[in-house]
Amino acid sequence: MTGTHVQFYCILVRVSQSADSGQAHTGQIRLTDYRAALTAPGARWPVLASLLGRLPIAMIAISAMLYTQREMGSFALAGVVSASILIGVAIASVAQGRxxxxxxxxxxxxxLASVFLVASTALILAIDGHAAEWLLVILAFLVGASEPMVASPSRALWMRLVPAGSVRAAAYAYEAISMEVFFILGPxxxxxxxxxxxxxxxxxxxAGCMAAGAVAFALSPAARAWRGEPDAPAKSLLGALASTGMRTLTIAAFGFGVVIGFVEVAVPASATNAGVPTVGGLLLGLWSLSSVVCGVLYGLRPWPRPMHLRLPVLLGGFGILVTTLAIPDSLWALAGFMLLAGVLITPQATAHSATVELVAPRGTMTEAFGWVITAVTLGLAAGQSVSGTLVEHAGPWLSFLAAGLSGLLLAGVVWSFRRTVAKPKVAGSVLAPVG
Known part of the structure; x- marks a missing residue:
């Protein structure tokens, strides 16, 4: 996922709902809550390991895309290779969560860490050797499918490390916002x-960092003490998606990924067309920089207040801002518009994590986070694959326009189902206050 962690301060996250009355409320996170979460007994080792394991999360697919384009000379093929990695991630993340x-x-x-290293090595050798396109696509899929998903268990582990309330809310805010740091560093x-x-x-x-971080996280005492959910109620075949609220959340997450996927191909293409291909990754990091800064400010007074309104409004606003990327006629101007377009990334990531806490059925938290990752990743894959074709035939401007319109369309779909997030329908949903 730019498709998309470390260190942050005052965010107001509305992430609670009473198990008895279903009435949501908000709570302010203090700096001491972050300290309490990150220094909780057993937290330090998995926190540091997850940082290493998630650092390349925005780097694997983009590196493969840039590498393929450099060696094979085609943005269309590069987009398909990157999309294949993301599709593999999307398919495997839910299964990993379960x-x-x-x-x-x-x-x-x-x-998974062992399989991932083998698949990554094979893909590197295939790209380096200019292998057949079909082989690149298959190997890219295997790389994505074997990526060890540290993000989902890292988020779910907080339920075992810290009590419900503002401290756990701070832990979730840390997870969401620090992910943006990796979206800055990765590209x-x-x-x-x-x-x-x-x-x-x-x-x-x-690949090396992701595998090492996954192994370190897996061997941490907190992770080894995690024995699963033996007392969880029987689940339907849909698992976490048995909740109508979870299905609405996945649409919002998918739209988020689609918009970013378009941009992640169009921006490097703009830099390549300008004769400075190495600037593309820096431009992508730029919009994540504004995302982190504005995410902190937005958290002090989030709007809209109700989470069921926040999901579609943030996605729609993101679509509008990304549409403006079609306006610039120079990389300097594009950089300015990238800063503007990035302001709603972190608020969406935080809202997704908070909504999981509201709507996920009991015993499915890791799987539920996996569905969010899957939805974002499928969105990234769809956006990148279509964006590569648009860039090849019309130029980056059309890809930016398509990104914004896609975000607005999917925001409309989320809006039509917004009440499923306000009032989750599945018995046994995780409704304990976390903020």
Whole structure:
């Protein structure tokens, strides 16, 4: 996911609902709540390990895309390779979530980290050797499918480390906002490394960091003590998606990913057309920079206050801001508009995490976070694959326009189902106050 963590301060997150009355309320997170969460007994090791494991989360697909484009000379193929990685992530993340909910994270993450390293090495060798396009697509899919999803168990682990209330809300805010730090670092690092003599270095470093972080997280005492949910009620085949609110949330997350996916191809294409391809990754990091800063300010007084209104309004506003990226006629102007377009990224990521707490059925928290990742990743894949074609045939401006219109359309769909988030229908949903 730019498709899309560390260190933040005062965010007001409205993430609670009474299990008895269903009445939502808000609470302000204090700096001491962040300190209490990050220094909770057993938290330090998994926090540091998850930082390493999630650092490349915005780097793997982008590095593969830039690497493929550099070696094969086609943005269309590069977009398909990147999309294949994201589709693999999307398909596997829910399955990983279900397995972790049952077994805990240790064994699944150790196995996946090993498979992921093998698949990443194979993809690097295939790109380097200019292998057939079909082979690149298959290997890219395997890389995505085997990515060890540290983000979902990392979020779910907070329910075991800290009590419900403002401290847990601070932990979730930390997860969402610090993810944006990686969206700043990931594309920027990928853009810089692609300019080195061997353009595959970014993909190699990203894969190594992700595997090492997953292994370290899996071996942490808190992760090894996680025994799953033996007392959870029987689930339907839909799992977390049995909740109508979860289905609405996945539409919002999908729209979020679609918009970002379009932009993640169109921006590097704009830089390449301007003759400075290494600037593309830096421009992508730029909009995440404004996202983090404005996310902190937005958290002090979030609007709209009700979460069921916040999801469609933030997505629609994001679509409008991204549409303006079609206006600039220079990279300097594009940089300014990227700063503007990024202001609603972190508020959406925080809202997604908070909504999971409201609507996920009991015993499905890791899977529920997996569905959010899946939805965002499928959106990224859809946006990137279509964006590559639009860039090849019409130019980046049409991709930016399509991104904004897609966001507005899906925001309208979320708006039509907004009441399912206000009043979750599934018995046993996780409704304990967290903020």
């Amino acid at each position: 397995i972790v909910d049952k077994l805990g994270p240790t064994r699944p993450l150790l196995v 920027g690092i990928a853009g810089l490394l692609i300019g080195l003599p061997w353009p595959g270095l970014g993909l190699a470093i990203g």
